[in-house]
Amino acid sequence: MTDLNLDPNIADQDGFYAELIGIHDGLDEAQSNALNARLILILANHIGDRAVLTQALCAAKGDAA
Amino acid sequence: MTAPLRDRYPLAFQLYPYARSADQDAPSPMRHPVVIVGGGPVGLALALDLGQRGTPVVVLDDHEGVGQGSRAICFAKRTLEVMHRLGAGAAMVEKGVVWNKGRVFRDREEIFDFDLLPEDGHRNPAFINLPQTQFEKFQVEAARRAQTKGQPIDIRGKNRVDAVTDKGDHLLLDLMTPDGPYQIEAEYLVACDGARSPLRDMMGLAFEGRVFEDNFLIADVKMTADFPTERWFWFEPWFKSGDSALLHKQPDDIWRIDFQLGWDIDREKELQPENIRARVDQMLGEDVDYELDWCSIYTFQCRRMEKFRHGRVIFAGDAAHQVSPFGARGANSGVQDADNLGWKLAAVLEGASDALLDSYDTERVLAADENILNSSRATDFLTPKSAVSKTFRNAVLDLAANHAFARPLINSGRLSVPSIYDGSPLNGADDLQGPDRTRPGAPCPDAPLDDGYLLDHLRGDFTVLAIQTDAPDLAEIPALEISAPSPELAARYLGDAPSAIYLIRPDQHVAARWSAADAQTIKAAMDTALGGAQ
Numbered sequence: 001m002t003d004l005n006l007d008p009n010i011a012d013q014d015g016f017y018a019e020l021i022g023i024h025d026g027l028d029e030a031q032s033n034a035l036n037a038r039l040i041l042i043l044a045n046h047i048g049d050r051a052v053l054t055q056a057l058c059a060a061k062g063d064a065a
Numbered sequence: 066m067t068a069p070l071r072d073r074y075p076l077a078f079q080l081y082p083y084a085r086s087a088d089q090d091a092p093s094p095m096r097h098p099v100v101i102v103g104g105g106p107v108g109l110a111l112a113l114d115l116g117q118r119g120t121p122v123v124v125l126d127d128h129e130g131v132g133q134g135s136r137a138i139c140f141a142k143r144t145l146e147v148m149h150r151l152g153a154g155a156a157m158v159e160k161g162v163v164w165n166k167g168r169v170f171r172d173r174e175e176i177f178d179f180d181l182l183p184e185d186g187h188r189n190p191a192f193i194n195l196p197q198t199q200f201e202k203f204q205v206e207a208a209r210r211a212q213t214k215g216q217p218i219d220i221r222g223k224n225r226v227d228a229v230t231d232k233g234d235h236l237l238l239d240l241m242t243p244d245g246p247y248q249i250e251a252e253y254l255v256a257c258d259g260a261r262s263p264l265r266d267m268m269g270l271a272f273e274g275r276v277f278e279d280n281f282l283i284a285d286v287k288m289t290a291d292f293p294t295e296r297w298f299w300f301e302p303w304f305k306s307g308d309s310a311l312l313h314k315q316p317d318d319i320w321r322i323d324f325q326l327g328w329d330i331d332r333e334k335e336l337q338p339e340n341i342r343a344r345v346d347q348m349l350g351e352d353v354d355y356e357l358d359w360c361s362i363y364t365f366q367c368r369r370m371e372k373f374r375h376g377r378v379i380f381a382g383d384a385a386h387q388v389s390p391f392g393a394r395g396a397n398s399g400v401q402d403a404d405n406l407g408w409k410l411a412a413v414l415e416g417a418s419d420a421l422l423d424s425y426d427t428e429r430v431l432a433a434d435e436n437i438l439n440s441s442r443a444t445d446f447l448t449p450k451s452a453v454s455k456t457f458r459n460a461v462l463d464l465a466a467n468h469a470f471a472r473p474l475i476n477s478g479r480l481s482v483p484s485i486y487d488g489s490p491l492n493g494a495d496d497l498q499g500p501d502r503t504r505p506g507a508p509c510p511d512a513p514l515d516d517g518y519l520l521d522h523l524r525g526d527f528t529v530l531a532i533q534t535d536a537p538d539l540a541e542i543p544a545l546e547i548s549a550p551s552p553e554l555a556a557r558y559l560g561d562a563p564s565a566i567y568l569i570r571p572d573q574h575v576a577a578r579w580s581a582a583d584a585q586t587i588k589a590a591m592d593t594a595l596g597g598a599q
Contacts, residue, residue: 006468013473014442017457021445024453032453059468 107382108257114407116216139393161193186553262384274368288355391478408571421596432484493577493590512554
């Protein structure tokens with residue numbers, strides 16, 4: 001079984017981050033939330049591995065400030 | 066415009082007091098190959114470079130020295146390498162506070178650290194902190210030494226340019242001095258006159274870009290403290306003196322502190338000493354003794370001119386492009402402009418193709434875009450421009466405490482590194498299975514060589530670098546043959562290749578490289594690097 005990768009894994013991280021923020025340009029809060037929800041579902045489907053998804057959910061919840 | 070000269074700011078050092086020039090008594094305007102407007106870090110770097118090449122250069126400044134306030138403080142390795150070649154680097158490094166590492170905190174917790182020079186074998190450190198006032202003073206001292214050696218550098222204080230007229234094969238400049246007006250002619254005029262460039266305005270050239278809606282308070286305080294010599298940055302700091310804070314050590318017990326104040330502030334109120342002291346006290350504690358040395362509130366824009374070259378007038382440094390200060394990409398990129406332009410001006414004046422000056426525009430616009438991109442991204446992370454952007458920013462900071470993947474996403478400024486001129490028209494062949502970092506267009510990384518360093522041997526001419534092979538006979542290009550490279554030099558220039566020949570440009574960028582090359586091949590690459598045949 002693969003474990004959730006929590007090490008750096010994106011080559012052009014600043015470019016990715018700018019693109020991520022950029023797709024929200026011009027959206028209101030509800031639209032941004034909806035976009036984020038769609039994005040999470042798309043990425044989750046790509047990951048596919050059910051156990052990894054559970055680990056990701058736990059990591060996100062555990063780190064809420 | 067014939068208004069009398071008035072200082073717009075008080076001087077820290079009087080470096081080039083007004084002295085009457087023989088040009089002012091000439092019966093007709095004297096002609097000069099290169100006139101630089103602005104005696105700041107960029108103009109002086111260019112003057113030193115041209116002087117070293119024997120190209121006569123006149124520097125005009127409407128003041129007699131450098132204004133008060135430390136302004137730029139972080140000078141990057143590439144700048145130090147350039148200044149070393151120009152005879153001012155050693156004094157700067159000796160006086161400056163050397164640093165390589167940065168730490169990022171949120172509240173009280175350290176969440177990220179970085180090392181900007183994680184390898185050995187370089188003469189210069191990743192950065193020094195040195196007030197811009199002292200940087201310029203060292204440059205002028207180097208210019209004075211160059212003058213005593215006969216280098217044709219002429220710095221004229223209190224000489225203001227009031228008009229520029231294009232006369233086809235030269236420019237006519239109207240100047241104002243304390244003794245009244247006079248005129249000179251210039252074949253090329255380089256505007257290094259800063260962010261508010263009067264020359265840019267005079268020529269009616271647009272300067273579009275993004276304004277960032279945030280104010281930063283900058284305070285230089287004098288105190289004895291034992292913070293390490295590292296760049297320390299806080300997001301949402303526990304001491305609540307600003308939304309973010311940045312601390313840098315400078316020489317002579319001066320510390321630079323930046324506080325992020327937000328957009329809607331009362332500027333006059335924030336600049337009152339008791340209000341500045343309240344913020345500094347919150348950070349340092351009530352019982353710490355310090356003096357306020359210099360303070361200012363600044364906003365910033367990320368923008369550039371569409372073109373840096375306008376016929377015989379060429380723009381460099383802040384006059385041509387501006388960035389936010391996070392990343393130290395302002396003064397450092399300006400010095401690289403000068404490094405790029407000096408040899409090209411000298412070559413064109415000696416008959417090289419005019420296209421060579423267009424390559425200044427191509428290469429330095431590429432660099433400006435890279436600097437603007439990096440500094441805009443850092444600024445968007447520091448001062449998120451929307452609610453969702455702030456949500457993501459804080460999510461990164463939350464995750465970074467426990468998960469390594471989030472730490473490289475933290476962006477408190479991506480610090481200045483020189484651009485690689487990929488795709489430049491000056492680039493020649495890349496016929497070597499060599500390291501990526503030394504491909505054509507790249508600035509030569511330093512490496513140990515004999516008892517010194519490689520860059521000490523690249524003195525501002527085209528140079529053929531032959532590693533573990535013989536250089537072909539070329540009368541007009543000096544060769545540097547290295548039969549037993551240091552491990553660092555081999556790793557940076559050979560990689561897995563057994564031998565290599567590099568053609569290095571006068572600004573220490575790689576022009577072309579081969580596993581083997583004859584004289585004709587190298588000469589052809591040099592023609593390309595000089596802008597093609599005339």
